[in-house]
Amino acid sequence: MNDVAIVGGGISGLAAAYYLSRQGLSIVLVEGQRRLGGMISTDEVNGCYLEAGPDSYVANKPAVTELAKSIPGLSEQIMGSNDAARRIFVVKGGKLVPMPRGMVMMVPSEWVPALRSPLFDPGTKLRFAREFFHSRKHRREDVAIGEFVKDHFDEAMLEYVTEPLLSGVYGGDAGQLSARSVLPRFVGYEERYGSLIRGVREERRQAGAAGPLFLSFQGGMQTLVDSVARALEGRVRIVHGHARGVERQSNGNWRVYTGDAEEEAPDLVLACPAFRAAELVARMDATLADELHSIPYSSAITVMVGLRRSDVSHPLDGFGFLVPKRERRQVAACTWINTKFPVRVAPDYVVVRAFIVGRDADDLHLASDAEVVDTVRAELQRLMGIYSGVQFTTVHRWPNSMPQYTVGHAQRVRQIEEQMRNHPRLYLTGNAYDGVGIPDSVRLAKATAQRIVRAR
Numbered sequence: 001m002n003d004v005a006i007v008g009g010g011i012s013g014l015a016a017a018y019y020l021s022r023q024g025l026s027i028v029l030v031e032g033q034r035r036l037g038g039m040i041s042t043d044e045v046n047g048c049y050l051e052a053g054p055d056s057y058v059a060n061k062p063a064v065t066e067l068a069k070s071i072p073g074l075s076e077q078i079m080g081s082n083d084a085a086r087r088i089f090v091v092k093g094g095k096l097v098p099m100p101r102g103m104v105m106m107v108p109s110e111w112v113p114a115l116r117s118p119l120f121d122p123g124t125k126l127r128f129a130r131e132f133f134h135s136r137k138h139r140r141e142d143v144a145i146g147e148f149v150k151d152h153f154d155e156a157m158l159e160y161v162t163e164p165l166l167s168g169v170y171g172g173d174a175g176q177l178s179a180r181s182v183l184p185r186f187v188g189y190e191e192r193y194g195s196l197i198r199g200v201r202e203e204r205r206q207a208g209a210a211g212p213l214f215l216s217f218q219g220g221m222q223t224l225v226d227s228v229a230r231a232l233e234g235r236v237r238i239v240h241g242h243a244r245g246v247e248r249q250s251n252g253n254w255r256v257y258t259g260d261a262e263e264e265a266p267d268l269v270l271a272c273p274a275f276r277a278a279e280l281v282a283r284m285d286a287t288l289a290d291e292l293h294s295i296p297y298s299s300a301i302t303v304m305v306g307l308r309r310s311d312v313s314h315p316l317d318g319f320g321f322l323v324p325k326r327e328r329r330q331v332a333a334c335t336w337i338n339t340k341f342p343v344r345v346a347p348d349y350v351v352v353r354a355f356i357v358g359r360d361a362d363d364l365h366l367a368s369d370a371e372v373v374d375t376v377r378a379e380l381q382r383l384m385g386i387y388s389g390v391q392f393t394t395v396h397r398w399p400n401s402m403p404q405y406t407v408g409h410a411q412r413v414r415q416i417e418e419q420m421r422n423h424p425r426l427y428l429t430g431n432a433y434d435g436v437g438i439p440d441s442v443r444l445a446k447a448t449a450q451r452i453v454r455a456r
Helices: 011-021 063-069 111-116 122-131 145-152 155-170 184-192 196-206 222-232 274-281 286-293 358-363 369-384 409-420 438-455
Strands: 004-007 027-031 042-045 048-051 078-080 088-092 095-098 214-217 236-240 243-248 254-258 261-265 267-270 297-308 320-322 333-336 349-357 390-403 426-428
Touching (some): 004 011, 004 261, 011 438, 111 122, 145 184, 155 333, 254 267, 267 438, 297 369, 349 369
Parallel strands (some): 267 426
Antiparallel strands (some): 243 254, 254 261, 297 349, 320 333
16 A cells, blocks of 8 residues: 555656655655656757756755755756856847846846946836836736736836746746746835845845856756655656556555556645646546646747857857747747857757747647658748758757746636645645646645655
């Protein structure tokens, strides 16, 4: 008999299994794919580490670092991004324009760089001065990020800063994403200070010495997955099979149906996308399934292009560039790996990572890898002047991989939690509910494990 069954072998399921197993519980983890880790995957090609999914995690959220410290030898492999060269460019008028120093999302924390920047026209710069005197505001209703940003700045700040920055995380529409769920820090600034500029400046004044913005692992993010998986050996039984339903038994236990097999346990954790959780619970609770299905998802494609260094004249003088929707063809963003994580690229190569999101990713879902790569090469030629020298490529498609925290998301999550009260010892965890990043997934998984242990 298992103590806990977990459906989903991404980082959420792995972290939940890890923390539960440390309490001496017997765990079975069900994963439909032949590999663990979900979107976290690293390819090694010609001495270069190429990330198929996330290439790092934000340093100011400690859950991943704390997890790494609990696994012998893993924390020693953590490395920071090369922040001495950190700079982001934005495409404007078909050219790469540097984001001014001191920008915190869409908020300028330093006056001089923002006022001198060619990224902003005089009207936008005038709004900076007006925003500094914005009155405090407590919003009773959730609003879209687009409305929130335009309340403080203008359409240009939304189009050329906010939306491009969010595309890489959500792949969604700022006109639909929830300000309260996606940007709670800035909503808090509005409530406390009125002005977002004043809020950011005060936070920076109180903060200590800044470390790297991003953290990762020397051998790529796959190192995290492999290390957690090794820590589970002998403690957690892993079943590679497609879960097709769950059911509460008369004895109170939960049963998971996987092909021709069944797994049973008193506690069940669904550590899978919300739409998959909806499919699993649909027969026993149509209302809960509908609530879970109400969380929309967006798609993404990541493309890594390896080039001969001798064929690249661009200085790669930053972490990469963002492409606003009005300037975009298909590529939403590019990362220059040589600059962000220099140790991941062999000496004779330049590696560029392109990100295609949303409808553009859906449109290219059935295209061949060669067609997708050609799309990226055309953008590298247009924006970076790269015409030749491609030595290797990887293409990874991630359909319906990024949950969208649209307006009213917090209320939807509360309704899901309310409905979950009808199903004791059933738990949901993952990035669909309260934070889309890897640290948030680990944090929520740990909290779920703690709830299970306390309830036993």
